[in-house]
Amino acid sequence: MTKTFSSTDDIRSGGELRHARQAVFAGPIQLQLGGVLPAVTCVYETWGELNADASNAVLVCHAISGDSHAARHGDDDDPGWWDGLIGPGKDLDTRRFFVVCPNILGGCRGSTGPSDIDPASDPPRPFGADFPRITIGDMVEVQRRLAEHLGIARWRAVVGGSLGGHQALTWAAQHPRMLETCVAIASSPRLTAQALGFDVIARNAIQTDPNFAGGQYYNQPARPDTGLAIARMLGHITYLSRKSMKEKFDADRHDPRSIASVFEQQFSVGSYLAHQGQKFTERFDANSYVTLSMAMDLFDLGEHRLMLMETFDESQCDFLIVSFSSDWLFTPSQSCDIVNALVALDKPVTYSEITSEAGHDAFLIDEDIAKYGPLVAAQLNRPGLRQRNPEATSTAEVTRAERAILDLIPRGASVLDLGCGDGKLLEILHHRGHSRVMGVDVAQRHLLEAASRGLDVIDYDLNQGLPAFIDNQFDIVVLKFTLQAVSNVASLFDEMLRVGRQAIVSFANFAHRSLREDYVTRGRSPRAPGEYDYEWHDTPNRRFPSILDVQEFCRERDVTICRAVYLDQQRDCQIEPDDEPNLNADTAVFLLARDN
Known part of the structure; x- marks a missing residue:
């Protein structure tokens, strides 16, 4: 039963933030929608040490119900909401990086928000519902001031999930010179209807x-806990x-855990939601929830690719975009919208759709952090990996x-x-001086291997064509x-010769x-080492082409075979064109171009 009640909220509380610091920024501070704040307090926590040239700073942005306590500061500290990612020796390694996590503007964990006293009120009272409407851009502006306060001119990376991902994307769009890497996890260009x-x-x-009480409930005997609890449910x-709800609740659907609550508990899912909703009211402010959810709803980088291309046109950072297969709040297709715009702009981007049954919450779950965390680490290692080494071009291993x-x-x-595998070939090309190389694959293992070589690689199903790429x-x-x-x-041949001036198959x-x-x-169905080394009943192959088949296919589609190389890889030799390659070659390599 304990497992039924578990959630990513379990480790969070409204307790004292023992390692929090604060910075106060004098106003007046003009907000994007016309409001003004007389001053802003920003509460934040840090991990690691800022190096001499302030080049190792990473900004971590939290989601709607998060706070500055992203990770433990030691064994005796309370757990943080992203402990699986941040810490000594972890993927966001605090031995190497100076990690900063601020509570966002409008929150209720120290930074200026609706529960703070409005200096213009007489007699003094909290802003309440009169807190000015804010945007994610306003949150980022406070973070920009925090960077200035800390002596950080440029973030090594800005990393966030969900609403935190929206902040990271806003950094890339609005402050393109102030970050090297944007990591947006379980995010989107805007919310769906x-x-x-x-x-x-x-x-x-x-x-x-x-x-x-019109938002002024702070001095009242009761707060809007019922409404806030329902919102959290x-x-x-x-x-x-x-699927995660089925696994969590179906086994004991009619055997709910009994808790003290005014909410329905007929089913196990009901008692779970009642528990989570009531627990949330102990640590969060209703006005902050209204303020932050509205800011998230107003977030809009663009509906279509052209709009997104305009949004990111000035960005100068590299991007890591991560989605989760079962996330229906911020779907993989929404992440792909961002990726497609970045690809069309020729921006450096890596994308992976992580297979997970956990839904949107996957970005906070250790099991899924173990899948995407290495991609974050690889992205942060890129500067060293991307340095060209002409001597590292050996083809001995290919x-x-x-x-x-x-x-x-x-x-x-x-x-x-296309189908870059571990990225070995692209890495060789990069070290040889090729300025723009990119890989496509669908296997998560291959995506990580290629990213770990410092390459741009995207998770893409070739059966869908190549719509992300321009002519x-x-x-x-x-x-x-x-x-x-x-x-x-x-269709794939057409797409390859649309996107590329030439193609190699x-x-x-x-x-x-x-x-x-x-x-x-x-x-029996024939087998041979290599691509045809499968039993007939479990082969991934759909086609069984011969050299003559592909040659005829190219002729019919007005595709020129500019050069052809025929190989017998089993005997490690090249087959000459006049030596019956369709019989004697086990492999063919064609350089193709479209007939003009």
Whole structure:
């Protein structure tokens, strides 16, 4: 039963922030929507040491119900909400980086918010519902002032999840020279109408609570706890996936845990929501919830790719965008909207959709942090990895087919590698001086391996085409040993030759002598080392092309085979064009171009 009640809220409380500091910024401070604050207090916590040139500072931005206590400061400290990511030796390593996490403007954990006294009031009283309407841009402006206060001219990275991701994206758009890396996790360019609807209901629940008192409930005997609890219940539903709720509540659906509550407890999910809602009222302010949810709802970087391209046109940082497969609050497709705009702008971006059943809350769960945290670490290691080393171009570890591909790529050409695997080929090209190389893959292991080499790589299903990329964006598009697994070969060829001025395709030849002999002598589906080393019933392959098949396919589609390399990789030799390559070569590498 304890597991049923567990959530990412378990470690949070309204207790004293023992390691918090504060900075006060004199006003008047003009807000984006026309309001004014006479001054702003910003409460923040730090981990690690700022180096001499202030180049190792990382800003961590929290979500709507978070605070400055992102991680423990020691074994005797209270747990932080992102302990799985931040700390000595962790992916956001406080032995290397100076990590700063402020409580956002409008919050209720020390920074200026609705519960603070309005200096203009007489007699003095809290702002309450009169707190000026704020935006995420206003939150970021306070963080900019904090950076100035700390002597930080440029963040090594700005990292955040959910609303924190919105802040990170706003940094990239509004202060492009002040950060090297933007990490936006479980985020979006704006809220969907469905997400807005949940927030509207939440605010209605708070503001129609009889104890709301027009927002001036601070000196009243009762607060709008019922409305705030209902708002939080709605939030918890949006944070969980359908499968995670099924696993959490179906086993004891009709055996709810009994708690002291005015809320319905007929089902186990009801007692869980009652518990979470009531617990939330002990640490959060209703006016802050209204203020922050409205700021999140007003957040809008653009609905369409052209609008997003305009938003990020001036950005100068690299990006890491992470989504979760079961997140229906900020969906993977919304993250892809951001990625597609950045790709079209030729901005350096890495993207991964993490497979998780936890829903939106996944970005706070240790099991999922273990999946995406290494991507964060890899992104922060990029400066060292991206330094070119002409001596690090050995092809000793690549296959003969990969060497053939490398030989076909002109010096300095920009390259997009579809199905890039561990990124080894792109890394060689980078060290050779190719200024723009990028990889595409769907395997999370490959994405991490490629990112760990300092490469830009995005999680992309080639069967969906290449809509993120614009015409002639790359000199060369490479497709290595993926042809046999693609559902629509014709469409992919068209896309490759739209995005690239030329394309290089390598594939295993299904008409090779060994496969023919295997079929004839054994009377079984042929197998051979490499792409066809599978049993017939569990092969990932959809196509079984021969060299002649691909040559004919190119002729029919007005595609020129500019150069062809034929290999017998089993014998580690090259097959000459007049030596029956369709019989004697197990591999072909074609350099392609569209006929004019």
